[in-house]
Amino acid sequence: MTADLRIELGSAELARSFFDPICDLYDEVFSEPPSHWQEDESELHRGRLLRLLEDPTFGIAVARVGVELVGFAYGYTVPTDTKRWSRLVEPLSVQVASEWPGRTFMLFDFAVRRFYRGRGLGRALHDRLLGSRTEQRATLSVEPETVDSKRIYEHWGWRQIGQSIGTAGDSSPMFDVYLRDSLDDLRALYTKP
Numbered sequence: 174m175t176a177d178l179r180i181e182l183g184s185a186e187l188a189r190s191f192f193d194p195i196c197d198l199y200d201e202v203f204s205e206p207p208s209h210w211q212e213d214e215s216e217l218h219r220g221r222l223l224r225l226l227e228d229p230t231f232g233i234a235v236a237r238v239g240v241e242l243v244g245f246a247y248g249y250t251v252p253t254d255t256k257r258w259s260r261l262v263e264p265l266s267v268q269v270a271s272e273w274p275g276r277t278f279m280l281f282d283f284a285v286r287r288f289y290r291g292r293g294l295g296r297a298l299h300d301r302l303l304g305s306r307t308e309q310r311a312t313l314s315v316e317p318e319t320v321d322s323k324r325i326y327e328h329w330g331w332r333q334i335g336q337s338i339g340t341a342g343d344s345s346p347m348f349d350v351y352l353r354d355s356l357d358d359l360r361a362l363y364t365k366p
Contacts, residue, residue: 178243181234183235184233188233188247191235192222195222196215196219198245201286202286207316209316218282221281225249228250231247231249232249234247234298234302234305243289246282246299248279248282249281250275251272251278257279257337260338260340261336261337262335262336262337265335269334269352275308277309277310278310278356280299280303283299285298300362304356304359309355309356310353310354310355311352311353312350312351312352313331313351314348314349315349316348317336323351329353331351334350
């Protein structure tokens, strides 16, 4: 990584201050194959992010070199009344699909500018954000065709638990759904004795 790289953790306030650069980087990263990109994806993403910024559980990690945003990871706490688990093609056990306040963090969007990939920045963003969370576990969804991303997630301790059919406004018609059963190891990295 570069000497002038800075990673910041924050909430909706931090995300609002980087809103346009986040949206531009999202467009840059996810408009490239193998990601599924629809004509109105940029606009749909902006709308999804604006809605997420209203969630009090929203959290974000941003990486910048100087003033340039080079990566981000953000998400929120899955609500107890979520439909997330019921949209899977194959049903999950009650133990996995049950939610209670603060059980699951959803890593919603995560991107690193191409030039900065392969240098540990993605892992640093991932670990800082998830290590800052109080939830027991985490989940994410990834497009089935993004094989390299899925390998990285699996290397970082995620496991695929099923597939979900996308809904109107989603970035893809199908997603592979992943779960990380515990965040304790990441919290330990950032907890001072």
